[in-house]
Amino acid sequence: MSDENGDAIVAEGLTKRYGAITAVDHVNFRVPSGSVFGLLGPNGAGKTTIIKVLTGLSDMTEGTARVAGYDVRKEPMHVKERIGWVAAEVILDDDLSGWENLWLQAKLQRLSGWTVRAEQLLEYFELSDRRKDKVGKYSTGMRKKMEIALALLHQPAIIFMDEPTIGLDPNVRRMLWKLITGVNREFGVTVLLTSHYIEEADSLCDRVAIIDHGKFVATGTPSELKSRVRADFIELETKGDVSEERLRAVPGVSEVRSQGKAWILKVSSAEDVLPGLFAALKGDVIRRINVEKPSLESVFIDITGKRMDQAGGGDVQDFRKFYMQVRRARQ
Amino acid sequence: MSGETKVAALPSVHAVRHGPAWVPQGSQFSGLYLREIIKTFRNPFVIVITIAQPFMWLAFFGSSFGNVGNSAFFDQTVLHAPVGTTFIQFLLPGVLxxxxxxxxxxxxxxxxQDKRFGFMKxxxxxxxxxxxxxxxxTLGSATRGLVQIxxxxxxxxxxxxxFLGGVLDWLGFILGLTLLGVGFSAFFLAMTASSTDWQTPGVISNFITMPLMFASGxxxxxxxYPRWMQLIANYNPVGYASLLGRQVVVYGSFDWTxxxxxxxxxxxxxxxxxAVASRYLKVE
Incomplete structure (x- = not known):
């Protein structure tokens, strides 16, 4: 399901304001059919808002978007029949069994002859023997798989995944990466996912858009983006004050940025620069030093001048998601 | 190892989509309504409380005049009902x-809850x-309310x-109660369409219950009643249902009006x- 150019999603000038706050600011992008597209950015950058607007949960303030060949604003019901959604916080009806959750999804999508497909999805996600149990009693990993099964039941053209692996332990996360890749390859489903995990975007996505403060700051394949930064970054924190001039004077350092008490140095090659840096800082106590080789993180640092986990800051929404994960995990 | 999930090929089975729905939103409607019913009956506590409250009204409040000596005088001057009417009999339609x-x-x-847990999304x-x-x-709430009848x-x-009155009179009264329940559920859910605060429904309930209960007959x-309370009672749907029921329970007759x-x-x-919910129902 795509438009004449083979794009599953086309967004032009997409803007969403909440009062005085602009959450998404004139964003343009295309997602080719059958690809995995990642929105990478810190908490509060506007990733979830983009999903809300594209799925019709929230009305856009400006711009246009076509999803699965239909205008999100004018034909929202056509869009909704063709998309699946996996929430960051895993949303299921805990009072209903796995099978009842699938049944409700089938009703809401007006499906007929869905039971065979539901059985197969349960089989595929290894949930068949727990189908009659309330999903409130499932483990976190099972809940996530159940949610993906729901998202796939009506054979959507596109699946939106909001922070698919947030709060999951590494084992479940790896399993989920395999599933996402599998779903994309086996079912030919276009996937749009958001993440603030660098390695997740890097390994899963065909294309990545790096987003900060509601704007796309870079778009490309992960390797394209990484090759843009032909430099390493050194993060440095010393006990005493170090002047910028002294750092600039170190051979191989091309840029110096201050980040609170720490410095971020852009260097040609960290291995060649470190000896000179240590020599220049003789007498100062180095508290912390960190080398960032080319990665999507270094792309973010290069463009915004800060690490992804330092950007954004206190995100209430994200805290609530985390809290809900904890609450469920305790049950 | 949970990490070693196979990514086996899934046979592609086509979940056939219905053509144009016979009733627009019919499938979604029946699914969500049944969800309400299933969830209600999985939580017997709610049902017990729903039933216990009117039962206690009937038992405690209904017995308040059990020891009145001259019951004929009480029936005529206080209840304005035929001699021999018990207060519980008089009260039953009102409590319902x-x-x-x-x-x-x-x-x-x-x-x-659906909004806060994201299910609305x-x-x-x-x-x-x-x-x-x-x-x-709305209809889920009303159904839950009817369980107590x-x-x-x-x-x-x-x-x-x-039990005076015929079966049809009683069914008519139950239909009246259904309409009353649907009406107030509709009102309640519209009032809280944009709310995400747990406390709001309780506050609204407290606010409307007292005046509408007492100024209803x-x-x-x-x-x-004094004149001003009669004025409220004349436009109070709780009063219509009480009077409809009292006709059946006390007089054994039925008033279509x-x-x-x-x-x-x-x-x-x-x-x-x-109209309100289509516009103002909040997603989260």
Missing amino acids: STSMLSIGMFGSMSTI RVLITPTSKATVYLTK PVMLVAAWAFGVP ALFPASN YLGYLAVFAAAMLILGT
């Missing part, structure tokens, strides 16, 4: 009507309209209430509420 006032509260609370990301969500919650009737029988005849008023009330609330 009053109990319909707050049944919308449970629907409101479950709607707020799961529903509205499918081709389901906000009006459908609203109507299924048969239990109350058995309780009334146990308290010795004589549900507990005592409105003819004893009250049923008509209740139908108008339910229809008006549903239409207004659907």
